Amino acid sequence: MYIDDTIAALATPLGEGGIGIVRISGPQAVDALEAIFRPKTEKRIRDFESHTLYLGNIISPRDGGVIDEALVAIMYAPRTFTREDVVEINCHGGSMPLRKTLEAVLAQGVRLAQPGEFTKRAFLNGRIDLVQAESILDIIRSRTHEGLRAAVDNLEGSISREIEGIRKQLSNILALVEVNIDFPEEDEEAAMGPGELEDELNKAAHEITRLLEGAGKGKILRDGIKVVIVGKPNVGKSSLLNTLLREKRAIVTDIPGTTRDIIEENLNLAGIPIRIIDTAGIRETGDEVEMIGVERSRKSLKNADLALIIFDITTGIQDEDGMIMDLVGDIPHLKLLNKIDLMDRAEELYDEEFIPISAKTGAGMDLLEKNIGKIIEMDNIIGDQPLINRIRHEQALQRALESIENAKKSSEVGHPLDIIAIDIKEAWSHLGEIVGDTVTEEILDIIFQEFCIGK
Numbered sequence: 350m351y352i353d354d355t356i357a358a359l360a361t362p363l364g365e366g367g368i369g370i371v372r373i374s375g376p377q378a379v380d381a382l383e384a385i386f387r388p389k390t391e392k393r394i395r396d397f398e399s400h401t402l403y404l405g406n407i408i409s410p411r412d413g414g415v416i417d418e419a420l421v422a423i424m425y426a427p428r429t430f431t432r433e434d435v436v437e438i439n440c441h442g443g444s445m446p447l448r449k450t451l452e453a454v455l456a457q458g459v460r461l462a463q464p465g466e467f468t469k470r471a472f473l474n475g476r477i478d479l480v481q482a483e484s485i486l487d488i489i490r491s492r493t494h495e496g497l498r499a500a501v502d503n504l505e506g507s508i509s510r511e512i513e514g515i516r517k518q519l520s521n522i523l524a525l526v527e528v529n530i531d532f533p534e535e536d537e538e539a540a541m542g543p544g545e546l547e548d549e550l551n552k553a554a555h556e557i558t559r560l561l562e563g564a565g566k567g568k569i570l571r572d573g574i575k576v577v578i579v580g581k582p583n584v585g586k587s588s589l590l591n592t593l594l595r596e597k598r599a600i601v602t603d604i605p606g607t608t609r610d611i612i613e614e615n616l617n618l619a620g621i622p623i624r625i626i627d628t629a630g631i632r633e634t635g636d637e638v639e640m641i642g643v644e645r646s647r648k649s650l651k652n653a654d655l656a657l658i659i660f661d662i663t664t665g666i667q668d669e670d671g672m673i674m675d676l677v678g679d680i681p682h683l684k685l686l687n688k689i690d691l692m693d694r695a696e697e698l699y700d701e702e703f704i705p706i707s708a709k710t711g712a713g714m715d716l717l718e719k720n721i722g723k724i725i726e727m728d729n730i731i732g733d734q735p736l737i738n739r740i741r742h743e744q745a746l747q748r749a750l751e752s753i754e755n756a757k758k759s760s761e762v763g764h765p766l767d768i769i770a771i772d773i774k775e776a777w778s779h780l781g782e783i784v785g786d787t788v789t790e791e792i793l794d795i796i797f798q799e800f801c802i803g804k
């Protein structure tokens with residue numbers, strides 16, 4: 350695909366900031382700059398060193414007035430993000446100078462970029478593959494240290510290398526199969542030994558399965574999980590939320606029924622991005638507002654990945670607690686026994702089923718964190734295996750695996766080699782969808798729409 354138009358967009362958010370950047374990419378990028386920039390040096394714009402900042406004024410094409418003082422850099426292709434000529438204009442970070450500068454650029458026959466279009470060009474021009482393009486989005490959106498690390502690994506090509514490795518394996522198998530189609534029995538060297546094809550296919554299938562095993566973890570690192578705190582009134586749900594957030598987010602009182610609405614916050618526990626939800630204490634109540642709150646608690650429990658059920662050590666387990674346990678049902682959960690700071694020999698009062706905590710003093714938070722990691726099987730995310738973190742990748746891997754299984758079946762029942770070759774080719778091209786080698790324009794559009802404008 351040959352791209353001949355030039356695009357521009359704000360590369361930084363529109364709002365107040367130290368600087369704001371207008372980015373231009375394409376064959377007319379330098380022309381556009383020439384039309385609107387008056388450098389403060391003697392040097393002509395055409396003679397600017399590549400990848401070097403120059404100071405000057407942005408001039409309004411409408412009235413010749415100065416829009417802003419700016420630092421600009423020309424980055425000549427191909428050593429740029431898009432592999433095209435790129436111009437970056439560093440304005441003062443305010444919405445007026447940025448808008449006006451962008452307007453001035455767009456008046457030069459430059460088109461406003463679509464979401465993700467710079468990254469899309471980087472992909473179309475072969476600078477990055479599709480997994481790397483997607484990982485850029487993951488880097489921008491990452492919420493934990495581990496999530497960022499996994500995304501950076503992908504940008505560096507860790508998944509791409511694995512995928513290309515398996516594709517290489519498949520094309521070797523294909524070459525072997527094809528030699529045998531063309532010269533059956535003639536060529537001693539080329540002939541496959543008994544079971545050799547199955548062995549090779551098994552190896553490829555094994556690699557794919559290994560990648561699929563990490564998919565759950567990868568998705569959790571990227572998307573996080575939903576954790577709901579439940580319990581009867583006054584057990585310390587809001588106190589736990591506040592302690593985990595290290596701020597007084599929710600109102601805490603000794604009046605049962607304090608929290609009426611659900612409260613949602615983001616937090617990072619053991620490297621996992623967590624959406625944590627404090628709920629209204631669940632009990633039978635005649636109070637209309639509280640009733641609605643209790644209903645919301647039940648609802649938010651329904652799509653929770655994990656429930657933290659709090660019990661109060663000072664009251665012991667009561668009927669209401671049993672009701673809440675029933676509500677939680679088979680949602681993965683942890684039972685926390687709160688307010689242990691109030692009891693002298695607290696440890697004698699609970700068994701291993703419970704995690705003893707004090708939402709007030711913060712006791713037991715380490716243990717809680719460890720157990721959360723364990724229950725969602727994220728306690729050993731530190732591995733050198735690249736983590737598949739998108740459904741798109743997972744589905745393509747699954748389809749590739751199916752095709753390999755089909756090839757194996759065909760081989761077992763003695764189908765001709767050219768039939769088997771079709772399945773192997775299919776597996777190869779499903780893997781190609783992941784890195785973007787065999788991907789449709791439609792899928793590309795969907796992927797890049799997720800990006801913001803200017804990226």
Ligand SMILES: Nc1nc2c(ncn2[C@@H]2O[C@H](COP(=O)(O)OP(=O)(O)OP(=O)(O)O)[C@@H](O)[C@H]2O)c(=O)[nH]1
Binds near residue numbers: 587600628709
């Ligand atoms: N000593 C002690 N008091 C606690 C602890 N956790 C909570 N409390 C107290 O228990 C009372 C209720 O705490 P909340 O956090 O409001 O309880 P809740 O479960 O959110 O209550 P509702 O919103 O009414 O359902 C408050 O007075 C808290 O200070 C704890 O670990 N130790």
Ligand SMILES: [Mg+2]
Binds near residue numbers: 586630
């Ligand atoms: Mg509360």
